Amino acid sequence: MSKKFPKQAIDLRNPIFNDEDKAREHLESVLWGPQGPTCPRCASYGDRVTKMAGKSTRPGVYKCKDCRKPFSVTVGSVMERSHIPLTKWVLASHLMMASKKGMSALQLHRMLNVSYEAAWFLAHRLRECPVKANPRPLGGKNKVVEGDETYIGGKAKNKAFGPPPEKAPVFALVERDGGHVRSFHVANVNSETLRPIIVKHASRKSYLMTDESRVYPSIGSEFSGHGTVNHSADEYVRLGGFIHTNTIESYFAILKRGVYGTFHSISEQHLPRYLAEFDFRYNGRHMTDAARADALLAGAKGKRLQYHQTNKAANA
Ligand SMILES: [Zn+2]
Numbered sequence: 048m049s050k051k052f053p054k055q056a057i058d059l060r061n062p063i064f065n066d067e068d069k070a071r072e073h074l075e076s077v078l079w080g081p082q083g084p085t086c087p088r089c090a091s092y093g094d095r096v097t098k099m100a101g102k103s104t105r106p107g108v109y110k111c112k113d114c115r116k117p118f119s120v121t122v123g124s125v126m127e128r129s130h131i132p133l134t135k136w137v138l139a140s141h142l143m144m145a146s147k148k149g150m151s152a153l154q155l156h157r158m159l160n161v162s163y164e165a166a167w168f169l170a171h172r173l174r175e176c177p178v179k180a181n182p183r184p185l186g187g188k189n190k191v192v193e194g195d196e197t198y199i200g201g202k203a204k205n206k207a208f209g210p211p212p213e214k215a216p217v218f219a220l221v222e223r224d225g226g227h228v229r230s231f232h233v234a235n236v237n238s239e240t241l242r243p244i245i246v247k248h249a250s251r252k253s254y255l256m257t258d259e260s261r262v263y264p265s266i267g268s269e270f271s272g273h274g275t276v277n278h279s280a281d282e283y284v285r286l287g288g289f290i291h292t293n294t295i296e297s298y299f300a301i302l303k304r305g306v307y308g309t310f311h312s313i314s315e316q317h318l319p320r321y322l323a324e325f326d327f328r329y330n331g332r333h334m335t336d337a338a339r340a341d342a343l344l345a346g347a348k349g350k351r352l353q354y355h356q357t358n359k360a361a362n363a
Contacts, residue, residue, distance in 0.1 A: 057141050057336050063134070064141075070133035071107045075120045077341045078348050086111035087123030087348070124347040125172035135159045139169055140344050145336035148305035149324060174320035176346035177327040182229070186253030188271075191223040193256040193295040194245060194263070196236045199306055199318060215315045217302075217322065220249050221295045223256075227330045228298050230322045232315070238262050256292050298329060 062069040079085050085092040091113045099108045099117060107119045121127050126136055139159060143150050156166035186192035198214035218241055219230035229248050233240045245266050249255065254272040257263040267273025274290035302325050306313055313321055331339040 057145055057340075064138045065134055067132055067134055068106060070137045071120060073137060074126075074133060074344065074347075075107070077344045078120055078124065084109045084118075084120075086114060086116075087118055088116060089113045123349060125175050125350045126347060129169070129172075131159075131161055131165055131169055135161060136169065136173075137340075137344070139166075140173055141337065141340040143170065143173060143324070144328060144331070144340040144343055146309075147301065147328070149309045149321070149328075151309050154309075171317070171320060172350075173343060173347075174324045175350045176343045177323045178346040182227075182248070184248055184250040185220055185222040185226060185229065186250045188250075188252045190226075190250070190253045191256055191289075192220055192249040192253045193223055193292045194218065194220045194241075194249070195258060195292050195295040195299065196233075196241075196260075197299045197303070199303070200313060200315065213315075215318055217299075217318070218244060219295055219298060220245065221298055222253075223294050225333075228295070228326050230298075230302070230326055232318045232322060236260070236262060238266060242266050256290060258292060298325075301325065301329070 063073040064070070075084070079092075082092050084096045084098070086096060086109075089111060091111050095112045096109050097112065099110050105119070108117050109119065110117045121129070121133070126133070129136070139155055142155065142158065150170070152163060152167040152170055155161075155170055156163040159166060159169075161169070196216060196218045199217050200213070200215050216233050216236050217230055218233050218236065219228055221228040231244055233244070241262055245255075246269065249270075251270050253270060254274065255263075255267050255270040256274045256276070257267065259275045259277045263273070263275065267275075276290060276292055302322075305325060306321065310321070327343060328339065331342055334342065
């Protein structure tokens with residue numbers, strides 16, 4: 048292998064992208080981890096689980112001794128009952144996680160050689176995977192949390208089909224200096240909608256940085272300190288580089304390039320899933336592409352029900 052081959056890059060020759068058995072074994076190791084096959088119904092594993100063998104059995108099927116039901120790695124996951132080969136699920140997750148601005152359903156449709164509708168559903172099901180389990184608040188003592196709002200959408204080019212969709216407000220918080228981002232689709236931008244998000248997701252021991260919107264002063268007074276920047280006055284950095292919201296603005300720049308460049312327009316209904324995808328990629332930015340893809344896939348389990356929330360109108 049050439050030394051110039053970037054360590055980050057996905058090796059498309061990896062058999063998990065071409066060999067269905069290898070793809071399934073990869074998913075088994077990512078979803079189940081070292082404890083091995085685990086029943087999706089009663090969480091039994093180890094000697095409570097036997098591998099089913101025999102010519103009439105599909106590969107990768109196990110039987111739980113407790114509930115006496117068979118299962119495979121896709122049962123109870125976003126992949127359950129999918130007709131798309133597991134190799135394509137694994138490849139799609141790697142492509143999405145390796146593309147800084149995301150990958151459109153149209154491009155997945157071409158690269159995976161599946162129908163556009165199948166690619167669209169697959170991508171939305173993968174967007175259900177980021178795990179949001181009881182996260183600790185961002186920031187803390189002597190740390191800075193930047194908060195800012197932006198508006199997504201409303202740029203429909205072809206107005207022959209009606210007025211452009213309304214812009215959807217998005218609020219996001221990021222912990223400065225290598226921390227995580229969390230973004231939220233909000234009904235509108237005011238202190239009633241933003242305060243519950245800010246105090247839940249940012250430690251009040253932090254310094255809060257926002258713009259000069261009237262929404263923030265009372266919320267900011269609950270924090271260790273509150274710095275504000277005046278965007279309209281071209282005032283972006285003050286106090287020796289301490290008072291700014293550049294981190295969250297960079298994040299919004301990636302999000303917007305993705306939304307407008309890759310997805311063209313996304314409906315408000317699906318916006319939370321795209322935000323989850325962009326947050327997850329940003330928060331895993333220090334991982335390799337492959338590790339980030341596996342981290343996404345690890346969240347595929349226990350998500351079967353949420354998939355039904357996906358709207359059938361494959362137009363976002
Ligand atoms: Zn069971």
